[in-house]
Amino acid sequence: MARFTLPRDLYHGKGSLENLKNLKGKKAVIVVGGGAMKRNGFLQKAEDYLKEAGMEVSLIEGVEPDPSVTTVMNGAAKMLEFQPDWIVAMGGGSPIDAAKAMWIKYEYPDCTFEDMCKVFGIPELRKKAHFCAIPSTSGTATEVTAFSIITDYDKGIKYPIADFEITPDVAIVDSDLAETMPQKLTAHTGMDAITHAIEAYVSTANCDYTDPLAIHAIEMIMDDLVPSYNGDMEARARMHNAQCLAGMAFSNALLGIVHSMAHKTGAIFQDCGAHIIHGAANAMYLPKVIAFNAKDPTAKKRYGVIADYMHLGGNNDDEKVELLIKYLRKMNDDLKIPHCIKNYGADSYPCEQGFVPENVFLERLPEIAKNAILDACTGSNPRQPSQEEMEKLLKCCYYDTEVDF
Numbered sequence: 540m541a542r543f544t545l546p547r548d549l550y551h552g553k554g555s556l557e558n559l560k561n562l563k564g565k566k567a568v569i570v571v572g573g574g575a576m577k578r579n580g581f582l583q584k585a586e587d588y589l590k591e592a593g594m595e596v597s598l599i600e601g602v603e604p605d606p607s608v609t610t611v612m613n614g615a616a617k618m619l620e621f622q623p624d625w626i627v628a629m630g631g632g633s634p635i636d637a638a639k640a641m642w643i644k645y646e647y648p649d650c651t652f653e654d655m656c657k658v659f660g661i662p663e664l665r666k667k668a669h670f671c672a673i674p675s676t677s678g679t680a681t682e683v684t685a686f687s688i689i690t691d692y693d694k695g696i697k698y699p700i701a702d703f704e705i706t707p708d709v710a711i712v713d714s715d716l717a718e719t720m721p722q723k724l725t726a727h728t729g730m731d732a733i734t735h736a737i738e739a740y741v742s743t744a745n746c747d748y749t750d751p752l753a754i755h756a757i758e759m760i761m762d763d764l765v766p767s768y769n770g771d772m773e774a775r776a777r778m779h780n781a782q783c784l785a786g787m788a789f790s791n792a793l794l795g796i797v798h799s800m801a802h803k804t805g806a807i808f809q810d811c812g813a814h815i816i817h818g819a820a821n822a823m824y825l826p827k828v829i830a831f832n833a834k835d836p837t838a839k840k841r842y843g844v845i846a847d848y849m850h851l852g853g854n855n856d857d858e859k860v861e862l863l864i865k866y867l868r869k870m871n872d873d874l875k876i877p878h879c880i881k882n883y884g885a886d887s888y889p890c891e892q893g894f895v896p897e898n899v900f901l902e903r904l905p906e907i908a909k910n911a912i913l914d915a916c917t918g919s920n921p922r923q924p925s926q927e928e929m930e931k932l933l934k935c936c937y938y939d940t941e942v943d944f
């Protein structure tokens with residue numbers, strides 16, 4: 540028995556932001572990030588549409604990239620004061636994810652962050668507010684997913700909150716919002732999206748409902764990501780849809796250890812001067828994880844199917860897996876993403892010596908591997924790694940060495 544859950548309504552296409560006019564309620568709070576939505580006029584538009592719908596509007600601004608537990612708790616306190624019946628989250632994955640967690644705390648003020656992190660353990664929401672999500676990046680698809688990723692900066696760890704309760708009620712996928720993304724953001728979020736689709740397709744929870752979404756997303760991203768990165772706005776609009784399809788797939792089929800590893804390496808080296816950006820981490824680890832997972836016969840066959848849909852050639856599944864890995868590495872080159880942590884610069888671009896020193900990496904490796912195994916995304920990976928295998932895999936991701944185990 541399985542469940543497939545999506546938002547009740549999904550508006551898409553250029554100009555679809557206007558559908559905010561049709562929300563029914565008295566008070567809406569808009570949650571946004573650091574200023575991109577304001578600078579580009581979308582925040583004002585959203586506010587105007589909601590007022591047209593007859594609602595009183597309040598703002599929660601300044602959610603930081605990779606939002607913290609503190610940001611969530613502060614936002615929830617503002618919601619408790621304002622008492623909205625709509626939460627409208629607009630921007631990249633960060634403000635939308637933060638708003639989802641604020642929503643839980645708003646509905647259940649006694650709920651702690653630890654309570655929220657119990658997988659599929661969120662109590663029934665929508666007693667106080669409904670949720671509308673409007674993405675401005677083409678990657679996380681949090682507008683349709685049952686997930687929210689919050690960082691505990693004391694521990695340097697990202698925790699996924701996972702429950703269909705936090706799947707938004709309404710998603711507005713308006714590609715106008717994605718047009719202002721700079722190249723680097725386009726690259727990283729796009730590789731996040733293809734990782735979602737590939738991990739969903741080989742996940743042990745894949746099904747007939749998620750497979751077509753994952754495959755179509757992969758085909759679209761293959762055609763559109765690099766052109767979108769190079770400024771083709773029609774390709775950018777298609778990418779906005781493609782990432783959303785990938786999200787519909789992975790929200791229901793779940794993910795795998797590329798995400799487990801990205802969650803546990805993203806913030807752990809911040810004392811060395813930077814984060815490893817989520818999409819870039821996925822882009823570097825995905826080819827390594829494919830090589831690791833392909834030792835599982837079912838996963839190998841499924842990677843072969845992906846390669847077939849991508850018309851990569853190959854006479855057998857081994858060759859197809861190799862061609863898929865090669866193709867993804869070429870995408871990283873085209874998008875100026877390094878192949879390994881060792882070459883990941885503080886600015887995210889490839890360089891000879893990245894910001895994570897070898898000795899620091901090796902010192903923290905056992906702990907990172909342990910935490911990655913414990914991540915909520917590991918359970919649906921087609922091959923369950925031991926501590927030793929996870930450490931070896933992470934080393935391959937640090938040095939860009941071959942996965943032969």
Ligand SMILES: NC(=O)c1ccc[n+]([C@@H]2O[C@H](COP(=O)([O-])OP(=O)(O)OC[C@H]3O[C@@H](n4cnc5c(N)ncnc54)[C@H](O)[C@@H]3O)[C@@H](O)[C@H]2O)c1
Nearest residue numbers: 575604605631632633675676679681684686688716719720
């Ligand atoms: N909930 C999920 O299902 C899910 C899935 C994958 C990743 N995530 C999480 O999402 C977060 C990453 O989200 P993201 O990649 O969307 O980036 P983000 O929300 O962290 O934003 C990154 C930067 O881009 C700017 N920005 C956003 N949209 C812009 C636009 N249209 N034009 C110009 N600048 C813009 C923001 O202001 C910010 O400075 C991570 O915390 C990651 O772990 C969540």
Ligand SMILES: [Zn+2]
Nearest residue numbers: 679731735817
């Ligand atoms: Zn992701």
